[in-house]
Structures are given as structure tokens and as C-alpha cells.
Amino acid sequence: MTPETLANLANNALYSSMVVFTLAMLAFVAHLSARAPRRAQARASARTDALVAAGVGAAADGGTRDARDVARDRAGEPAPGSAAYGPESLRSRQWGSIGLTLTYLATLLLVGSVVLRGVAVARPPWGNMFEFATAAVAAVGVAYSVLARRNRWEWLGVFIVTPILLVLGLAVTVLYTEAHELMPALKSYWLAIHVTVAFLAVSLFTLGAAVGAVYLLRRRREVRPSARPGVIESLPSAAALERTAYSLNMGGFILWTFTLIAGSIWAKQAWGAYWQWDPKEVWTFVIWAVYAAYMHSRATAGVDARKSMYIALAGYAAVIINFTAVNLVSTFVGMHNYSGM
Amino acid sequence: MTSTDTRTPRRTTPEPQPPDLGVLGMLRWAWRQLTSMRTALFLLLLISVAAVPGSIFPQRNIDPGRVADYLTRHQSSGPWLDRLGFFDVFSSPWFSAIYLLLFISLIGCIVPRAKVHLKALRSRPPRAPARPERLEHHASLTTSAAPEQVLATAREVLASRRFRVHSHDAASVSAESGYLRETGNLVFHVALTGIIVGMAVGHLFGWRGDVIVPEGQKFASSISTYNTFSPGPWVNPARIPSFVLTVDKMQADFIQTPGKTFGQPRDFIAHTTVQARPGAAAVPEQISVNHPLSIDGADVFLLGNGYTPVITVRDAQGEVLYHDATPFLPQDQTYRSVGVVKVSALPAPKQLGLTGFFLPTAEPTFANGPASVFPDALDPELALSVWEGTLFPGGMPQSVYTLNTEAMKQVTKPDGSPVLVRLKPGQTYELPGDRGSVTFDSVKRFAGLSVRHDPGELIALVSAILTTAGLILALTLKRRRVFVRVRQADDPDGRAATVVSIGGLSKDSDAGLTAVIQAVHDRLAERTTAT
Numbered sequence: 001m002t003p004e005t006l007a008n009l010a011n012n013a014l015y016s017s018m019v020v021f022t023l024a025m026l027a028f029v030a031h032l033s034a035r036a037p038r039r040a041q042a043r044a045s046a047r048t049d050a051l052v053a054a055g056v057g058a059a060a061d062g063g064t065r066d067a068r069d070v071a072r073d074r075a076g077e078p079a080p081g082s083a084a085y086g087p088e089s090l091r092s093r094q095w096g097s098i099g100l101t102l103t104y105l106a107t108l109l110l111v112g113s114v115v116l117r118g119v120a121v122a123r124p125p126w127g128n129m130f131e132f133a134t135a136a137v138a139a140v141g142v143a144y145s146v147l148a149r150r151n152r153w154e155w156l157g158v159f160i161v162t163p164i165l166l167v168l169g170l171a172v173t174v175l176y177t178e179a180h181e182l183m184p185a186l187k188s189y190w191l192a193i194h195v196t197v198a199f200l201a202v203s204l205f206t207l208g209a210a211v212g213a214v215y216l217l218r219r220r221r222e223v224r225p226s227a228r229p230g231v232i233e234s235l236p237s238a239a240a241l242e243r244t245a246y247s248l249n250m251g252g253f254i255l256w257t258f259t260l261i262a263g264s265i266w267a268k269q270a271w272g273a274y275w276q277w278d279p280k281e282v283w284t285f286v287i288w289a290v291y292a293a294y295m296h297s298r299a300t301a302g303v304d305a306r307k308s309m310y311i312a313l314a315g316y317a318a319v320i321i322n323f324t325a326v327n328l329v330s331t332f333v334g335m336h337n338y339s340g341m
Numbered sequence: 342m343t344s345t346d347t348r349t350p351r352r353t354t355p356e357p358q359p360p361d362l363g364v365l366g367m368l369r370w371a372w373r374q375l376t377s378m379r380t381a382l383f384l385l386l387l388i389s390v391a392a393v394p395g396s397i398f399p400q401r402n403i404d405p406g407r408v409a410d411y412l413t414r415h416q417s418s419g420p421w422l423d424r425l426g427f428f429d430v431f432s433s434p435w436f437s438a439i440y441l442l443l444f445i446s447l448i449g450c451i452v453p454r455a456k457v458h459l460k461a462l463r464s465r466p467p468r469a470p471a472r473p474e475r476l477e478h479h480a481s482l483t484t485s486a487a488p489e490q491v492l493a494t495a496r497e498v499l500a501s502r503r504f505r506v507h508s509h510d511a512a513s514v515s516a517e518s519g520y521l522r523e524t525g526n527l528v529f530h531v532a533l534t535g536i537i538v539g540m541a542v543g544h545l546f547g548w549r550g551d552v553i554v555p556e557g558q559k560f561a562s563s564i565s566t567y568n569t570f571s572p573g574p575w576v577n578p579a580r581i582p583s584f585v586l587t588v589d590k591m592q593a594d595f596i597q598t599p600g601k602t603f604g605q606p607r608d609f610i611a612h613t614t615v616q617a618r619p620g621a622a623a624v625p626e627q628i629s630v631n632h633p634l635s636i637d638g639a640d641v642f643l644l645g646n647g648y649t650p651v652i653t654v655r656d657a658q659g660e661v662l663y664h665d666a667t668p669f670l671p672q673d674q675t676y677r678s679v680g681v682v683k684v685s686a687l688p689a690p691k692q693l694g695l696t697g698f699f700l701p702t703a704e705p706t707f708a709n710g711p712a713s714v715f716p717d718a719l720d721p722e723l724a725l726s727v728w729e730g731t732l733f734p735g736g737m738p739q740s741v742y743t744l745n746t747e748a749m750k751q752v753t754k755p756d757g758s759p760v761l762v763r764l765k766p767g768q769t770y771e772l773p774g775d776r777g778s779v780t781f782d783s784v785k786r787f788a789g790l791s792v793r794h795d796p797g798e799l800i801a802l803v804s805a806i807l808t809t810a811g812l813i814l815a816l817t818l819k820r821r822r823v824f825v826r827v828r829q830a831d832d833p834d835g836r837a838a839t840v841v842s843i844g845g846l847s848k849d850s851d852a853g854l855t856a857v858i859q860a861v862h863d864r865l866a867e868r869t870t871a872t
Contacts (some may be wrong), residue, residue: 147736184609184630243852250816257812270631272549272642274790274798275540277404277431279396289389293382295816300378311386313792318389326396 007121007179010113014134014172017109020102027099028157034092035155035234037236047328067126081315089195096154103148103161107141110168114138120247124192126199128180129327133171135195136323137164147207151244155235159210190266201255202319205291208248209316212309215241220305242305246298260284283322290315374698375442376449384443391439395430398422418685439527440666444537451530466505469513469824473844476824478854480862481842487738488512488827488839491865495825495843497862502857504823513826525814532807539801547795548572548581554588555649556667558783561585561619561871562792582637585616589625593646595716604674628790632823638794645789647671647678650699650723651782654684657775662686662693667743668787669699670742675713676701681730681744682725682779692732693752693772695762695779696744697725723781725762727752727772752776821854821863841865 028090113134126135144160147153182191219238226233235241263284264274275281294315297308374380399407408428412419426433435671475482483493488511495514496506502515524562543579550567552559562584565571572578610629616622617637634641647670654663662684669680684693702715703722711724730749752760754773757868762770764781771778828840833868843861 137759178601180600180605181596181607184606187608188631190631254809254812254816261802261809264805265802268798271632272633272640272644272793273795274801276403277395277400282392282396286389286392289385289392293385293389296378296382296385300382302379303382 003120003122003179006295009117013109013113014118014168017106018168018172019167020109021168024099024102024106025158025161025165027102028161029097031092031099031154032158032231033094034089036229036231037055038101051270061153075223080083080262092154096157099157099161100145100148104145107138107145110138110141117179119286121181123182123187124195124196126175127182127186128175130171130175130177131135132195132323132327133167133175137167137171138203140164140206143200143203143207146338148214149256156210156214158209158305159214160207163206163210170215170242184234184333185270188266188270190262190269194262194266197255197276198259201259202253202323204248204252204255205316205319208245208252209313211241211248212312212316215309216306242309245312246307249315250328251321253288256284256288256336260288266271279326280322281327283311283318287318290318292335342641344368350708363853366535374447376446376448379611379821381443381446381450384439386447388436388439388443390431391436392425393789398427398430400428400430401705402431402529422714424503440537444534446585447530447534449536451527455527457518458780459525462520465507465509466517466822467639469515469826470508470825470844472842473824473826475843476844476846477768478845478858480736480858481840482831483838483840483863484865485836485838488829489837490526491827491841492825495841495861498861499825502860504821512828513824516825517821519818519820521814522818522820523815525811526815527811527820529808529811531816532804532811535804536801538805539797539799541797542800543573543795545575547793547797549793550581550793551644551789551791553645553647553649553668553787553789554586555668556588556591558666559585559587560790566778567792580638583618584636584639585619586641586790587623588612588788589614591646591788593717593786597715597717606716609646609664610641611646611785611790613788615796628788639792640794642791644791647676647787647789648699648701648718648721648784649787650680650721650784652682652695652723653780653782654682654693654695654777655780656687656777662777664788666785668742671716673767674716675851676716677711677713679742680741683741685732689731692749693742693776694728694730694732694746695725695748696728697723698760699723699784718784718786721766722785723762725779727760727762727779729776818856819851820848820851821851821857823854823857823860 018289114125114131117131117134119128125131140160140162144153144156148156214235215238217232218241220233221229221232222238236244263281267276267281268274294308294311297303297311298305359532364457380555385772390633399411401408402537403684411428412423415422420427426435430436435804448629470476473479474656486494492508492512492514496508496516499514499516500505501519504518506514507582508514542794548571552560552565552567560566564572564676588611590612592608592610592612594609596602598604608629610627613626613628613634614623615634616624626634628641630643633643647668649666649668649861653661655661663682663686665682667682668682669678672677676696679698680696682693682695684695687693698711700711700713700722702713702719703715703724704712704714707724728744728749729752730745730746732749733739734746734748737745752772752774754760759799760773762772762779764770764779766781766783769778769780823843823845825841825843828842830838830840841864843858847854
């Protein structure tokens, strides 16, 4: 196969994965709505009432109770108050499972697309912004896929798959670059090491930020309970979410430390100095320092977990800036100019 | 405020009253403030914010040209930003102050913690509580096995899980693990200071020299032969290596297929011949991006390349006034390059200066000024303007790449329009007014080499690796204590039985501890009932 055919195949796999991710997102939305006990029940009973009214009209001489049951059977709705809603309900489990399976498939397609692109260009496929973006969200997809089933993270799915879709959408529209050869500075085995670990770190930071944001929502509801409990109440407790976010961010932080060191070693080879405060280096350091502050704040007596989480989210904002503005905005001109834009 | 977290609540220490403290007390108070976790946290956040301007404003250490450009474009704000150090963020007083405070705080934290940890390493696990089952993680069972047997098994299980085990009395076992967590924490923090030491050593004893070497020319390394040489303050000039390097060929390949990446570089390789010292055997070496050459304690990097048109200037009688491979510095992706020819062989007010562009693949019309369409030398052309007067007014030193036209006048044609010398290789231009001629003989590439020596980088590298190792230990290990206490009791049938209670403590939220307790429980249950 020619490189062009492979590159086309890679693009087709990418589009297919976007379709499957969209389906996964819908399944996760269904899963979340099935988790929320009362609201879904209220909606179900409202719908039943409507059907009852219709049923009564159709079978005017029939008993009301019978008509109601018939209508319910026809609509496939469970009886209000049954075990069909709530985090452990069959319905939520089914949708969660469907969402996860679709996510596995979409991630597989996306990883396949990245690999095909790599074969097409005969190098690690992260030489420009388009390739960075697709490879990074592929890493996020892989990290989520690996961790989700074991940790029962179906509820997190929608918060992961939606950003993945957004990034992929941007990648294929705005960032797309034809497959091409690498610039001399990128021709090094350190590209495979440094950038791969950076992607893994970013994927863990992404999961950590998603769980962290959910934690903040959940915690607010715990402090000020809502009169009508919904989806948020069906999620794991704030304390559990906080621990999960911490573990993810911790993993990301360790990998980011390695990214920074591997980058320095490569910088020494390519540019002659291991650290010279090029904008990418500045932001790599900023991210490191902010997450270090997060780790520190969590171990500091008297700093509450919510404030720590804000620091972690600020760190994630820096990750996003590092990935977007520093690559694309000319203010940050440095030596990492590989965006291909 | 209600808190649903299982974290330590805000500690309320009464504010110390300064008048009661005295000078020493004040100092101690200040020291404690500086070395507290909260201060470290604040400084970490502060340094990350302080670093940001270093990526937004052009920095002198990276590109002084862009700083100068910024200053000319921002006449009012520029000088103020400059005064506040925004163009030298990472050597500015405020940035230095933050990282110095951070490192003092770091050391102030390491020293006492190291003392505490050393003591903990030598000490035994603490005495088991009277009722371990009251701890957060716990389990209990009743068994027919004898108490000594139960405790022996418990010791064995815990030791195999790498707990440090000790019995303070005959009815209990205390165990502790995860000492490496604090060791890792300390290694991480000490190694961070190691990185700073490495950077400082590099700054003090390191040096770099940059030089442009045209193809076919020889470069003998010494302080005076570099175009720019920047030594650290404590560099011994006698230690500068004296290798000799000849650039035989500077190979530069560019993407020729049309498209978005047209004209992008593919490969830069300098084919050189190197003698480790004058008179030593000449060895062929290749230097390319990502593949520096190590020689005599220094590393030679290929950081740039460009063109050196060979230019000859003759006077009206045909006498050669200037003949040299003159480096022109590339300005953009197409290698439109600028350079200067200074004909100083002539007497002062009649000296000639030529300045302008070298275009590797010239766009022929010059409709938008001199431009190049491709970085390779496919259709090279020189476009120079000519100036006459005094090259070095006041004898001031100046850059070889710029022409100071303060005391010079542009040479014009008889009709008054300025002279523009446009030459292809092999062509000669006759200057008006009997000023002689300019010849563009040929074009060669040059290699932009940077020779560097950094004795601190090994310290920094080893420290960085230790940092990661320490971090992994400190973040992934858990400090755990497990206690087992046995009590004699009679079971309902009146036979002797042993009631075992197991309890565990952890410093952080620790889901794994339950598994450990469970494992101890299961082993005791299976082992002691089997016998």
C-alpha cells in the first residue's frame, strides 16, 4: 500500500471513530439520566399518565387499572418506584455497558487511525498539531477504557467522550495537515519517548480534571443538598471522587516529571542546552509547579480539598494552554514550532 | 463551614504576639513561617505565575533581536517592562527572589524532617493499642489456636509483606511499613536542590562559543577564534579545548514537492574533519541536528546553516580590495539572508560598504522587494546597495552583520537613483564614478556551530533521575501500621479459645490497608484452624 492509501485509511478510521464516539456519548447520557432516581421516575409516571389518558379514550369501557397497565407494557416503562432507576438499576447498567463497549470500539478505531498514520509517514505520528491532538485524545480514550470497567466509571463517560469528540472535530477541521516528513530537530528516538510519556501524562490529567470537576459539583450538593436529588446524587461520594482525582493527578504528575526530564535530555541533544526557558519549557515548568502545589496542598493541614482541587484544575488549564496557545499563537515563538499551522 | 471531607480540620494556632518574642523569637517565628508547608505552597503557585511572562514577552537569553524589535514597537511601555525585568524574567531579581525563598524553605523543611525520619528508621513500631478493633480498618476472629501460635503466624504474615515487626508485650504484635515513603519524599526534595546545584555549576563553570564556518574553511578552537564566546564567571581560559575542525561540506536538504511543507528542511548534516588538537590525526566526523560531536570535554552542535557568497571588490585599476566568503544570515524559511561587505582597505572618507540580501532562489521581478522562493541555492542572486564614507566612525566596535551608515552616503547613479547591485554567480557590476567593481564569484554554504561545555549537567541529570525515583516512592507507598492483639477467652462450649483483634492505621486515605488486614485475618483463620 502506498503512503497515500494508508493516510486515507487513517482518516477513514478517524471519521468512523468519531461516529462511534458520538453513539457512545448518547449511550452515556442515557446512562446518566437512568441513574437519577426521582426525576426519571417523575418523568416516567407523567408519560404513563398521558398514555393512560389516551388509553382511556380508546377503550372507554375498559377498567382504568387495566388500561394503565396495558399502556405501561406497551411503552416498556417500568412502574414508578421499581428498581429500574438509580445507579444500580438494570437500565443504567445496560446503557453504561453499551456506552463503554462503544467507547472501546471508538478508541480502537482511533488508535488504529494513529497507527496507520504512523505507518504512512514511517515515524511516530506526532509531528504536528493535528497529529498531537489525535494522538493525545487517543491516549485519553485508552486511559479511560483501561480504567473504566474496573472502577465502574460509566458515569464519567460523558465527561470524557464529549471533550474527545470536540478535540477530534477541531483536529479534522482546523488543524488537519497532510502527512509529511519531520523537521530535522524532531528526527530522534526521543520523539517516541518524550512525547509518548507527555501524552500519557496529559491523558491522566484529563481524567483527573474530569473527576475533579464532578467532585466539585458533587461536593456542593453534599454541603447544600438539593430538594430534588438527581444525577449528581447518584454519583460516588465527594470523598471518593476526591481520592480518585488525586490518584489520577498523582499518576499524571509522576509522568509529567518524567516528560520534563526526557525533554531536557532531548533538548540538550537537539539544541545544545538542556534548559533555556523556551516558551514550551516555561509552560512545562508551570504545569509541573502547579501540580506540585496541588500535591503539596493536599498534604498541608488546613487547606481544604476543594481549594486543592481548584489548584489541580488550574494546572489542567495550564495543560490546555500549553497544548493550544503555546503551539499556535505567535507570541509564544520558541523552538518548539512544530504545529504545522 | 460544614466539611464533608475526611481531612484534618483547620488548625487554629494562636497568633504569636511580636512584643513578647524578642529578636531571637522574631527570627525563629519568621523562619517557621518561611519553612511552613503553607508558605511552600504559596511560593510554588507564585513561581508558576511568575514564569508566565517569560513565555509571553521576548527574552534576551533566547532572541535579543526580538526584544529590540519589541522595544522599538512599544516606545512607552517597552522601557518600563525592560526596567522591571520582563525581557530577562529568569534572571530578574523578583524571579530569583521567589526561587531562592522556595529553596530556603525547601532546605528548612528537609533538615528537620530528615532528623525525624532518621529517628523513626531506628525506632520500633509503637505499642499496640488495647483495643485494635477500634481503629478505622479492623477485623477480628476467634480461634482454637494458642495465643503464641497466633502471634507467630501474624508476625510471619506481616514480615512477608515487608512490615517491620515487634512485640512490646506477650499478647500483641505491632508492625509498621512504608518507611520508604518518607525516604522517597526526602530524596525527592534533596534531589531538587541537586538540580539547582547542577544549574549553578553549569552557570559558573560552563561556557559556550558560537562560530560560523564556511565550507572548505578550518576553525581552530580558542577563546579568540569564536564569533561570540560567553564564559561563566569561573571558567579557566586555559581549559578551552584546542581542537581543529574543517567543514568539508554542509549538506542541507529541503522538501521540494509542492504543498504545505514545500521548502521545509529535511536534513542538515555538516561533514567535517576533526583534529582533537593541532597536529593530531584528522578524523572525518558528521555533525547533524540531534547528533552533536563530543570532543575534548566539549560538545559541538550544528545549530544553523546558511550561505556565504564569495565576493570580490576591485578598485578602478583592477586591484583586489576585498575577497572573502561572506556569511549572510538567513531571515526566514526561504533563507532570504542579509549580510554586509565592509571594504576597509580604502582610506577613511572613501571607504565602501555594501549591504543587502542574498537570495538562494531569487524571485526575479522583485515586485515586493527582494525575495526568495525556496531555501536551496537553485538560482542564487545578490542584491546590494552601496554606501561610501567612514565605516567605523569614532573607531567604535560594531557587528559584522550590520552596516553603520551614520557617516556614509548611498552611492547613486549619474541620474540620481540609488545603485542596486544585482548579481548572479560569475557576474561583475561596474560601480559608477570610477569606484571599481563588485564580483559575485560563487556561493558556498556555512555551518553555524555552537561549542558548549556544561560541567553541571551530569549533577542535574542524576538529581533529576533521583527526583523521579523519590517522587514515585513518596506518592505510591503508604505508611501503614498494623496491630494484632490476642486475648484468652472461653468459647460457649467452655473450651479455651483465643480472640484475635487486628487493627490498621494509615496516614493517608488508604484503601489498600483493608486488603492487608483482610489478608492477615484470612491467614490466621486458615492457618490456626488447620492445626
